[in-house]
Amino acid sequence: MHSSSIENTTTMETLNYYGKNISETIEGREAKPNPTPRAERLRSLYLDTKSSASVEFPYWYTRRWEELDGEIPVIRRAEALKSAFSHLTPVIYPEELLVMGKASYLRGSYPMPWLSEAYFMATEDRMYNDAMQAGKISADTVTTMGQGGGNVTQSMGNVLSIAGKFGLRKEEMPVLMNIARRWYNKSVDDIGHKYEQMVPAYKEKEAIMRSVICMFDSGYTLPQGREVINYYYPLQYGIDGIIAYCHQRAAEIAGKYEMDRLYFYKAAAITLEGIQKWILNYADEARFLAGLEKDKKQQLEYAEIANRLQWIASKPPRNFTDALQLIWTFHIAVLNEDAISGLSPGRLGKVLYPFWKTDFDKGLISREETLEWLECMRVKFTEIDCFASMGVVGGVLSGNTFNNLCVGGLDKDGKEASNELEMLILESGMRCDTPQPTLSMLYDEKLPEEFLLKGIECTKIGTGYPAWVNNSTAIDFLLNNYGEEGMKPEEARAWSIGGCLETSPGSWMPLDFAGKKWLIPGGSAPATSVGVHFISLPKILEIVIFNGTDPRTGQRIYPEHNRKLDSYEEIWTIFQDYFRRTVEVLTLTNNIQHDAWRKITPSLVNSLLKPDCLSSGRDIGNQGARYNRTFNVEITGGVNLVNSLASIKKNVFDEGHFSISTLRDAIKANFGYKSALETGYYSLLEQVKNENFQSWLKIHKLCIDAPKYGNDNPYVDDIFKKWTEWFCTMCSDYKSLYNKPLYACMISVSTHAPMGAVTLASPDGRLCGTTFADGSLSAYPGSDKKGPYALFSSATCYDHSLAQNSQLNMKIHPSAVKGREGSRKFLELIRSYLRKGAFHVQFNIVDSRMLKAAQLHPEQYRGLMVRVAGFTQYWVELGKQIQDEVIARTEYEELS
Amino acid sequence: MENAHKNCRFYLPVDAFKGFCKRDKNRINADDSCCENFERAKQCQSCAYFDHLEEFSGKCMQRFFAYPDMNALTCSDFKWLTQKN
Numbered sequence: 001m002h003s004s005s006i007e008n009t010t011t012m013e014t015l016n017y018y019g020k021n022i023s024e025t026i027e028g029r030e031a032k033p034n035p036t037p038r039a040e041r042l043r044s045l046y047l048d049t050k051s052s053a054s055v056e057f058p059y060w061y062t063r064r065w066e067e068l069d070g071e072i073p074v075i076r077r078a079e080a081l082k083s084a085f086s087h088l089t090p091v092i093y094p095e096e097l098l099v100m101g102k103a104s105y106l107r108g109s110y111p112m113p114w115l116s117e118a119y120f121m122a123t124e125d126r127m128y129n130d131a132m133q134a135g136k137i138s139a140d141t142v143t144t145m146g147q148g149g150g151n152v153t154q155s156m157g158n159v160l161s162i163a164g165k166f167g168l169r170k171e172e173m174p175v176l177m178n179i180a181r182r183w184y185n186k187s188v189d190d191i192g193h194k195y196e197q198m199v200p201a202y203k204e205k206e207a208i209m210r211s212v213i214c215m216f217d218s219g220y221t222l223p224q225g226r227e228v229i230n231y232y233y234p235l236q237y238g239i240d241g242i243i244a245y246c247h248q249r250a251a252e253i254a255g256k257y258e259m260d261r262l263y264f265y266k267a268a269a270i271t272l273e274g275i276q277k278w279i280l281n282y283a284d285e286a287r288f289l290a291g292l293e294k295d296k297k298q299q300l301e302y303a304e305i306a307n308r309l310q311w312i313a314s315k316p317p318r319n320f321t322d323a324l325q326l327i328w329t330f331h332i333a334v335l336n337e338d339a340i341s342g343l344s345p346g347r348l349g350k351v352l353y354p355f356w357k358t359d360f361d362k363g364l365i366s367r368e369e370t371l372e373w374l375e376c377m378r379v380k381f382t383e384i385d386c387f388a389s390m391g392v393v394g395g396v397l398s399g400n401t402f403n404n405l406c407v408g409g410l411d412k413d414g415k416e417a418s419n420e421l422e423m424l425i426l427e428s429g430m431r432c433d434t435p436q437p438t439l440s441m442l443y444d445e446k447l448p449e450e451f452l453l454k455g456i457e458c459t460k461i462g463t464g465y466p467a468w469v470n471n472s473t474a475i476d477f478l479l480n481n482y483g484e485e486g487m488k489p490e491e492a493r494a495w496s497i498g499g500c501l502e503t504s505p506g507s508w509m510p511l512d513f514a515g516k517k518w519l520i521p522g523g524s525a526p527a528t529s530v531g532v533h534f535i536s537l538p539k540i541l542e543i544v545i546f547n548g549t550d551p552r553t554g555q556r557i558y559p560e561h562n563r564k565l566d567s568y569e570e571i572w573t574i575f576q577d578y579f580r581r582t583v584e585v586l587t588l589t590n591n592i593q594h595d596a597w598r599k600i601t602p603s604l605v606n607s608l609l610k611p612d613c614l615s616s617g618r619d620i621g622n623q624g625a626r627y628n629r630t631f632n633v634e635i636t637g638g639v640n641l642v643n644s645l646a647s648i649k650k651n652v653f654d655e656g657h658f659s660i661s662t663l664r665d666a667i668k669a670n671f672g673y674k675s676a677l678e679t680g681y682y683s684l685l686e687q688v689k690n691e692n693f694q695s696w697l698k699i700h701k702l703c704i705d706a707p708k709y710g711n712d713n714p715y716v717d718d719i720f721k722k723w724t725e726w727f728c729t730m731c732s733d734y735k736s737l738y739n740k741p742l743y744a745c746m747i748s749v750s751t752h753a754p755m756g757a758v759t760l761a762s763p764d765g766r767l768c769g770t771t772f773a774d775g776s777l778s779a780y781p782g783s784d785k786k787g788p789y790a791l792f793s794s795a796t797c798y799d800h801s802l803a804q805n806s807q808l809n810m811k812i813h814p815s816a817v818k819g820r821e822g823s824r825k826f827l828e829l830i831r832s833y834l835r836k837g838a839f840h841v842q843f844n845i846v847d848s849r850m851l852k853a854a855q856l857h858p859e860q861y862r863g864l865m866v867r868v869a870g871f872t873q874y875w876v877e878l879g880k881q882i883q884d885e886v887i888a889r890t891e892y893e894e895l896s
Numbered sequence: 897m898e899n900a901h902k903n904c905r906f907y908l909p910v911d912a913f914k915g916f917c918k919r920d921k922n923r924i925n926a927d928d929s930c931c932e933n934f935e936r937a938k939q940c941q942s943c944a945y946f947d948h949l950e951e952f953s954g955k956c957m958q959r960f961f962a963y964p965d966m967n968a969l970t971c972s973d974f975k976w977l978t979q980k981n
Contacts, residue, residue: 045910052912056967063960089967091908094921104967106910152912158927159912167912169926174952175963281970292906292918 027847029462029814035432036368038095039375043382043432045093045106047862051150051385051399052105052159053166055176057336058113060087062179065114074260074602074619078267081337081604082274090285092305094298097376098325099305100282101383102332107150109166109387112339113180114601116189116220119163120180149862149876151399165393166385188600189220192593199592201585207557211550212758213543214586215534215636215751219593221392223530223601224338225402226499227630228346228523230609231327232509235351235520238316239276242608243269249617261617264607264624268614271604275333276313283309320365323355324373328380330609331403337605341386342402342499342529345437346506347521349407349422354511354518356421367424374428381436396534398750398878400435400871402499408451409442409471410493412508412519416446426454430461435865435872439466440497442474443834456823456830460845462814464867467501467842470834474503476801481743482525482627494521500870501747501805501840504528505627507611524611524627526603526620528804529745530594531631531736532586536755537641538762538772540582544574545664551760565660568649576726583633583734583742590631591737598622623738631736632745632804635727636755637772639709639780642723643764646716647706651763657702663763670761671703672696676769677757682881683781683888687767704765710779712790717797728802744803746776748869753881771885774869775807777838781888788829788892796836808833809869811844811889829895842867844886851875851887897941902926902965905937938968944975 035043064083068076089104103110113120152159152167159167168176184190196202208214233242250265283306290302308325317323327345334343345351359365384401386393393399407422429439441455455466478492482505494506507524510517543550545565548558558581561574598621607619611626618624651657658666672693679688707716724746732741752772760768766780773780777795784791788810800806817826833841844867854861854875864875866886875883901907901915901924909915914925919933940946940956941964948954948964956962957973968974 050911050913052909059962059966087970089969093908093910094916104909105912108911157913169912169965171952171963171965174950175961175966178953178961289918 026849026853027814028850029845030460030818032433032461033427033431035375036372038097038372039379039432041095042093042376042379043434046379046382047149049106049150050152051107051109051166052152053110053162053168053387054103054105054108055110055168055172055179056088056104057084057110058179059175060084061114062182066182072263073599074263074267074604075270077602078270078604081271082277085274085333085336086277086281088278088281090282092282092285092289092302096305097301097321097373098328098380099286099309100279100329100332101380102336102385107383107385109385111176111387113183114187115223115339115597117180117183117187118189120177121184124177124180149874151877163388163393165399166387186600187220188223188593188597191600192219192596195592195596196589199585199588201581202589204558204581205585205589207555208582208585211539211543211553211555211557212755213536213539213557213582214532215396215536215755216392217593218530218533218590219595219597221388221533222339222341222386223594223597224334224343224527224603224606225340226342226502226504226529227525227527228344228496228498228504228506229331229334229606230507230509230522230524230611231330231351232511232520232522232611233609233614234326234330235317235323236509236511238312238314239272240314241316242614243272245614246272253617258617260622264613264617264619267604268608272608275329275605278333279309279313279329283313317355320352320355320359320370321373323352324377327351328377330605332384334606334609335384335386337603338601339386339388341388341397341400342404342502344402344404344406344496344498344504344523345381346404346496346498346523347406347409349405349419349425350417351520351522353419353421354513354516354520358514370421370424371428371431374425375432378428378432378434378437382434384436396749396751398868398871398873398882400868400873402871403437404440404497404499405437406440406442406469406496407455407466408444408447409495410444410446412490412493414493416444416448418447418451423451423454426458426466429463429465430458433461433463433865435874438464438500438872440469441466442471442496443468443830444471452827453823456827459843460817460823460826462845462865464842464844464865464872467840467870468830468834469497469501469840470800470838473801473837473839477503477804478505480801481629485627485629487627494524496521496523498523498528500749501807502529502745503804507626509611522611524625525630526606526610526625526628528630529632529634531590531742532583532633534634534636534748534751534755535579535582535586536636536751536759538637538644538766539755539759540578541575541641541644542667542760542762544571544578545660545667548578551668552758568645568653571648572645580730583731587734587736587742595737628738629736629740629743631738631740631742633731633734633742634745634747635776636748636751637759638723638746638776639773639778640762640764640766642709642716642720643706643780643783644762645719645723646708647703647763647765649719650706650715651702658699662699666696666699666703667761667763669696670768671700671765673767676767680880682753682756682769682771682884684767684770685781685884685888687770700765703763706764708764708780708783710784710791710794711786712793717794720794721797724798725802745805746803747805747807748772748774748776749871750868750879750882752869753879753885757881771881774885774889775809777806777808778810778869779890781885782890784890788895789832792833792836792838795833796838800837800839806839807870808838808841809844809867809889810841811846811848811886811891812895813847813891813893814845816892816894817845825895842870844889848887848891851883855880855883855887897936899930899934900927901930903937903939904930905935906933907937938971938974940964940966940968942977943968943971944977945973946977
């Protein structure tokens with residue numbers, strides 16, 4: 001393709017460098033089994049449901065909070081949570097087995113103005129006017145709103161669109177504004193902001209945020225999540241048991257040293273009473289529905305639901321279905337206490353195994369019945385929505401909530417830990433393919449072939465899960481990171497993924513059930529990904545080239561360096577300096593935000609679940625958890641940074657094709673193309689040249705032809721290695737508010753889209769406004785030309801255990817993995833990568849033509865799912881910036 | 897007071913637009929007019945302690961702000977305004 005001279009290169013040839021033309025015939029994915037009819041109907045209901053917000057929870061929270069002005073903060077918080085939980089209106093949908101939800105809609109959520117009310121205050125007039133002008137519409141109008149799936153992208157009828165995603169009834173808008181005003185100058189955002197300004201470099205932080213070098217603040221956006229929940233205490237003791245323990249401990253401590261423990265125990269008990277009332281309200285509703293029901297089977301199921309809820313409201317579970325309902329209830333209880341993404345159930349197949357195995361051996365539940373419950377669970381997890389601003393929900397999360405369920409791994413003694421329930425979890429993920437919970441295979445050489453092939457079977461059908469994660473690399477990271485807090489190899493084996501790909505510590509908990517002692521794993525640290533949320537590496541390089549100024553806005557971000565940039569080393573040194581400044585100021589300001597968070601809205605539900613908060617009497621904000629080194633620095637666009645550095649090194653300094661000044665001009669001219677923001681095309685597959693195209697053609701071609709990461713080329717891989725090792729080391733120079741060093745986190749989630757959108761053309765030939773390469777190790781779309789094994793060599797040019805994670809996404813054509821033979825080849829491919837010490841790889845098994853067709857006709861592809869960057873999402877609920885990037889990704893047609 | 901489905905005790909909301917009738921499980925729109933089986937739901941607007949002030953707001957027990965359409969099924973202080981419609 002590139003043998004022609006530069007002068008003769010046509011537009012299409014230049015563009016096709018990044019991918020091939022899409023032909024007409026679409027290759028389907030491998031056939032998949034169907035869910036049970038019940039799960040299919042529940043999933044259909046979900047697919048026909050719009051994301052909806054309500055104010056019930058914030059109303060009762062705020063009302064009780066105000067009543068208790070002057071009370072000890074953690075007690076005030078607990079009483080507010082209790083009031084809110086107690087007042088949530090129960091909703092049980094026909095045929096549900098597993099019941100309860102975050103709010104009183106199927107896909108319900110709500111704002112938490114005690115974290116931040118700024119969005120509502122800033123848009124108050126517009127939203128209020130929308131509410132006043134709203135009018136009645138018919139259901140037909142609503143159901144034609146296909147694009148965007150469940151997102152309410154526009155206000156319609158009596159429903160207002162918030163943040164381009166959530167529908168809110170117009171009659172609730174005035175009270176929402178009223179509540180928001182009550183939190184003005186009292187929210188975590190506002191209080192934190194007040195004290196952040198005391199950091200000397202605060203003005204630089206503001207400039208960094210405005211230029212989107214950093215994606216978002218940490219302390220008031222998603223202060224919890226990216227962690228693994230621990231279900232042990234309710235399963236072992238029941239809610240009454242935990243309350244009794246809290247009362248006992250409070251009595252022992254009252255009036256003695258470290259009185260904060262007294263308030264914590266009192267607050268935990270109050271919160272649990274609210275959760276009990278919430279569960280019992282659902283039991284009442286189930287009884288009410290049973291009374292209305294004419295169908296005997298459904299009537300019996302409502303009665304069973306009522307009985308189950310009544311029991312678990314106070315006592316430990318009697319069986320598998322009790323246990324599943326109890327863990328689900330606590331899962332959403334945690335989600336209701338804070339704005340959270342990435343609260344992962346962790347190794348649920350091991351947590352539930354004692355209950356399931358006992359029931360199964362007694363003949364109380366069959367495999368098919370288990371699958372039906374697991375499929376219903378998948379639908380419930382998929383219903384979870386997280387209410388946050390458009391920038392966070394869309395730009396970071398792509399509407400996803402990252403409830404990662406892991407299978408495989410090892411037990412405490414180092415033996416392989418797969419079990420039959422995990423096989424059923426994989427099967428349910430195939431039969432009832434939904435975005436949540438996403439699955440991860442904790443790959444270990446000891447896992448049986450049959451189990452691994454089951455994982456392959458699941459990945460192959462195009463679910464995007466399980467992702468494949470290296471157990472031993474993660475354990476190395478954990479021991480390096482948490483060794484000082486006492487972690488031993490046995491406990492490191494209890495780890496799991498929190499969120500999309502955050503390695504999270506766990507612990508083995510001794511469960512008594514059916515006369516036996518079982519060790520079940522659960523999370524034992526708070527959020528493992530808070531701190532510095534996504535630094536755009538190509539943007540910092542851009543600002544280096546433009547002497548400390550953001551060329552998009554003209555604003556000064558960093559002090560002028562006033563260097564000529566006449567050597568590669570000088571550019572690298574200034575880049576390091578700017579990057580360090582960024583990490584430093586963001587660490588300090590985010591520490592202040594998190595301090596405000598733990599003082600104003602301390603975690604109670606999550607805290608009482610996490611060892612060792614209950615035994616120590618301290619919540620997670622006071623380091624009550626077993627492991628507390630959990631703050632990190634996240635980055636985006638690493639591959640574009642490295643490719644750009646390679647291009648500068650080769651073209652400007654090694655071969656002298658053009659000067660840094662000419663490169664600066666070429667970047668400003670976007671290499672003769674229109675901006676993606678102008679054209680609406682966000683990958684290089686589809687770009688529109690402008691009238692100056694020919695002037696920049698040669699330089700653009702040189703930039704594109706410069707060595708690219710992903711081809712086993714030491715020229716660029718050495719740059720990658722040097723950058724990554726420096727980054728992973730420098731993070732520990734900065735400390736969290738718990739005075740513990742930060743660590744490196746190398747994932748993109750969806751930030752590669754919005755951060756690409758604000759970045760001009762880059763020296764690697766990428767054009768203005770287009771999306772960066774995803775993950776941390778995915779090649780830039782179309783630039784990896786030597787096959788998967790060359791990509792693997794590039795990706796493992798450094799030690800992956802230096803960071804919390806790494807992320808490699810690959811797109812494979814369905815024909816390459818067809819049949820049993822295809823499965824074995826696929827497993828060998830994954831093995832070969834993980835055996836090199838890699839941390840993670842995940843796949844889209846899809847024909848790009850299907851994605852293109854889905855972009856044109858979204859109404860025909862409501863259920864189509866793709867893997868983005870650490871998560872699976874419905875295609876129609878993704879923004880176009882991400883859609884274009886996924887389409888453009890290199891598609892491997894063979895695995896050699 | 898409105899007599900739309902969303903004001904009925906048998907209304908089960910699915911999202912902000914629509915829901916089910918708990919009696920027959922038919923899909924219905926929140927804002928459509930009710931049927932002959934309508935029974936008023938417990939909402940602030942049907943509570944004796946609620947004072948209606950503006951279109952979408954009022955006071956509960958003369959102390960707390962509130963709004964007419966808020967569910968009151970779980971409110972322990974709820975008291976029917978007069979009698980059930």
